[in-house]
Amino acid sequence: MSVSSHENRKSRSSSGSMNIHLFHKTSHADSLLTQLNLLRKRRVFTDVVLCAGNRAFPCHRAVLASCSRYFEAMFNGGLKESRDAEVNFHDSLHPEVLELLLDYAYSARIIINEENAESLLEAGDMLQFHDIRDASAEFLEKNLHPSNCLGMMLLSDAHQCQRLYELSWRMCLANFATLYRTEDFLSLPKDKVQDLIFSEELEVEDESVVYEAVIDWVKADMDRRLSDLPELLRCVRLALLPETYLLKNVVSEEMVMGDKTLLSRVTYNLISFFTQVGQGSVRSLAQGLLLV
Incomplete structure (x- = not known):
């Protein structure tokens, strides 16, 4: 249609009234994502390849940048990756986890389960898929248990999941009497051991549990931890023994x-x-x- 034809139609229909109609197709967004995903799978219009492990994933920069501040900064800045046709994560990201994130970017759907929740939380935080990080944290909150609360405490602390951290922390304090004998406890960094045993909310029947926890933790790696013993023993109320x-x-x-x-x-x-x-x-x- 020519410009003049459109202008003539505008002038004929101009009556000064507000006779308008808004057309909104609610399924358009889903249709658009579906078509973009088909283009990705057919490698049509893809302009970057993400690599992880031994797998390669052709993608569209615009889609990645729309879902992730990480990719937006990468492609829009002066980084080398902004010009490269390939971004290689090597072994810092599992290919199965990257594939799940990409499927989400192109479909707005992802299945989170016990096997992938922790990895998705880490990768979601790393690549700034914050919705995935938060959804994974919520899943882990619902599956929090004394058998995994120490690991969840470390994971949530590293990736700024405040609610998961608080829930894990409370569970660690409430179950310390059994947790201090586990491998997870013996693997904790010194600062977390110190924070736990120094907490006023630590639930133990007597101070001997705290003392034994310190001794066992040090003995688990004597060469590296013996020098930490004096500082940790300051947190033990020896006078209560x-x-x-x-x-x-x-x-x-x-x-x-x-x-x-x-x-x-x-x-x-x-x-x-x-x-x-x-x-x-x-x-x-x-x-x-x-x-x-």
Whole structure:
């Protein structure tokens, strides 16, 4: 249709009234995504290839940039990838996980399950598919259990999932008496161990559980962790331990007895406490330890 024909029609129909009609096809967005996905699978108009592991995924930059700030910045900035026809994630991203994210980008649908939720959370955070990160975190919240709460605490802390972190943290505190014997606990970094045992909300029947948790954690990697023992023992309320437990476990522990500085710090703390409460026998023992 020519420009003049359109202008003539406009002038004939202009009556000054507001006789208009808005046409809105609600299925248009789904149809558009479906067609874009078909084009992707046929490799039509694709202008970048994402590689992960030994697999390659032809894609459209515009689609990726629309779904992810990561890709928007990559393709719109001065990075080398903005000009390259290929972006290689090597082994930093599993190809199956990347495929799930791309399927979501082109369909707005993704299946999250127990096998892929953690990987999707990590990849969603890495590539700034924030909807996927948050959906995965919500899935993990619903499947949180004492058997996985330590791992969920670390995962959510690393990827800024605040609600998942808070729920995991509370579960760790509530189940510490059983968790401290697990491999997950023995694998925790020092700062998390310290945060847990120092928390006022830690639920344990007596302080011996906290002491044993510290000792077991250090013994799990003696060469690297022995130097952390003094700092961690400051978080243990040794004065709350029964006299028999102190005699049998604390003062006979080789790691404590073998470190004069640590031994002095422990015994000075005990002397101060037992002087206040009047337990002379243990106070004498503590004073004797300082002379060993």
